Every structure is written in structure tokens, then in C-alpha cells.
Amino acid sequence: xxTSSNNxxxxxxxxxxxxxxxFVLAMVFVGWYFAExxxxxxxxxxxxxxPFFANDGTYPIHVDEITKNSFDSLMLGWExxxxxxxxxxxxxxxxxxxxxxxxGEVNYTQLLFNEYQDKGYDVITHSIPxxxxxxxxxxxxxxxxxxxxxxxxIPTFMxxxxxxxxxxxxxxxxxxxxxxxxxxxxxxxxxxxALDVGTEDGDEDMAALRQTVQxxxxxxxxxxxxxxxxxxxxxxxxxGAFFNWLYNVxxxxxxxxxxxxxxxIKNAYDDNxxxxxxxxxxxxxxxxxxxxxxP
Numbered sequence: 001x002x003t004s005s006n007n008x009x010x011x012x013x014x015x016x017x018x019x020x021x022x023f024v025l026a027m028v029f030v031g032w033y034f035a036e037x038x039x040x041x042x043x044x045x046x047x048x049x050x051p052f053f054a055n056d057g058t059y060p061i062h063v064d065e066i067t068k069n070s071f072d073s074l075m076l077g078w079e080x081x082x083x084x085x086x087x088x089x090x091x092x093x094x095x096x097x098x099x100x101x102x103x104g105e106v107n108y109t110q111l112l113f114n115e116y117q118d119k120g121y122d123v124i125t126h127s128i129p130x131x132x133x134x135x136x137x138x139x140x141x142x143x144x145x146x147x148x149x150x151x152x153x154i155p156t157f158m159x160x161x162x163x164x165x166x167x168x169x170x171x172x173x174x175x176x177x178x179x180x181x182x183x184x185x186x187x188x189x190x191x192x193x194a195l196d197v198g199t200e201d202g203d204e205d206m207a208a209l210r211q212t213v214q215x216x217x218x219x220x221x222x223x224x225x226x227x228x229x230x231x232x233x234x235x236x237x238x239x240g241a242f243f244n245w246l247y248n249v250x251x252x253x254x255x256x257x258x259x260x261x262x263x264x265i266k267n268a269y270d271d272n273x274x275x276x277x278x279x280x281x282x283x284x285x286x287x288x289x290x291x292x293x294x295p
Contacts, residue, residue: 062089090139091155132161140152140279152288155294161265
């Protein structure tokens, strides 16, 4: 019996050591492999294509994430340039990307800005990865309250109708300021609800737990681990890499490429087309010229 007990103890100790060694190796791997922050939102740009955000030499004229700082900087630049009427460009990742960038090359938003500086117009752009038409509607309503927009450029892709949510990760300033659309129609209510559950750091997992003991304890624990346990802060990179791997596996198994035809997602399609129509109607009422194009 004593021998059997000793064997069991040795077995348990061996298993425990294996778990500890595996855990340590995993943490070392996470810390090394994910040492740099990965830009998973722009994975669709492809190899050799990089993000490019135009500026006037001092201030940004093209933003993706709207933080208090980016908003103030863009607005200050517009004021410093003379508070001109604005040609406003909406877009997604294709709008803020350049393929095989060579010295001196810029994207079309920078070219437009340069072209119209002496013609009485400022050109300002807001684009985010995977932007859908409902987000276009929100962005335009927001910026119209701050800029004298006279012309709007709107790219339309079929892919723009496949997403059916508001990505508050790129809208921390709107969330912090408790921004909401004035309209009470279904589209505005949906957008306002999304902004209401957004959080400062874009962590929507915490939205349903707001003001609860669980939220407070989880927030405290997350903050403590971020400060004291290096691999913990790499969670977004690990999660992003995992979902990117799943994305590539799916594409490989089903032979999906950029040319693959995909079925319409009806609810998302309808919501996005309704948003686009509402956007057109608002622009027409306010006598703002709209140029919609397929890139």
C-alpha cells in the first residue's frame, strides 16, 4: 500500500511539474512572439500594403480613431488653415492604404487636399477598417455638427453591407462625450444604443456588466494583471492572432478569395441600404453635394 501511495504521489508531482513547465513556456512564448502590438484591423490590406493617413504637415486631415486628442488636433488644423468649406471623404481601409509605397507617394485624400488648398476648400477624411454604411451615416452626422461640409465622397462596396454593428473601438471620444443622434427613428436608436454600451477602451465584454460588483472587480483585476503580469496585456494580440488563424483556415478549406461570390446577409444588407438612403436624403435636404462611387 505504501508503494502504491508513493507512486500516486510521484505521478501527481510529475503532472504538476509538467503543467508548471508548460505554463512557463507558454508565457515566455506569448511574451516573445507578441512583443509588438499587431494591427489586426488592417490585415485585409494584404502583404506590401500599409496604412497611410494624410496631414497638412502639422495637423492631421485624415483620421480613423476619434479620440479627444485626434478630434482636437484635426479641428485645430482646420481652424489654422482658415476655417474653409469642407470636402468630406468617408472610407474604409482601402481609403487609408498604399500598396508598395515608394518615396514621395501619397494616397488620393492627400492629393485632393493638396489640389483644393488654393481653391477655397479643405479636404478632410474619416475612414476605419471594415466600415459599413451605418457607420458612414453616424460619422457624417457627427462631423456635420463641427465642420461646414459642402461636398461628401462616399465609396460603396458590397462588403460594406455585410457588417451590421457600430464599431465603438474607433469612437472613444463619442462614447466618452455620450454623443447621440437627435433623430428618434429606428436607425438612430440602433446607433445610439451601440454608443451607449461602448466603453472608453472599446471593451464591449464589460458593457453588460456596467456599474455592477462584477464589473468593478473584473476591472480591478484586469488593471492589476496588466500592470504586474506582462503576458496578460498581450491578450488582444493573442486573440487577434487566433481569429486570424481561423480566418485563414476557413478561407483555405472553402477556397475563399477576394473574387469569391458570397451570399447577401439580408438583415445586414437591408439595414445598411436603409442607412445609405437616409444619408442621401439628409444630404439632399441640407443641399450638400454627394459623390458616391464604386472604387
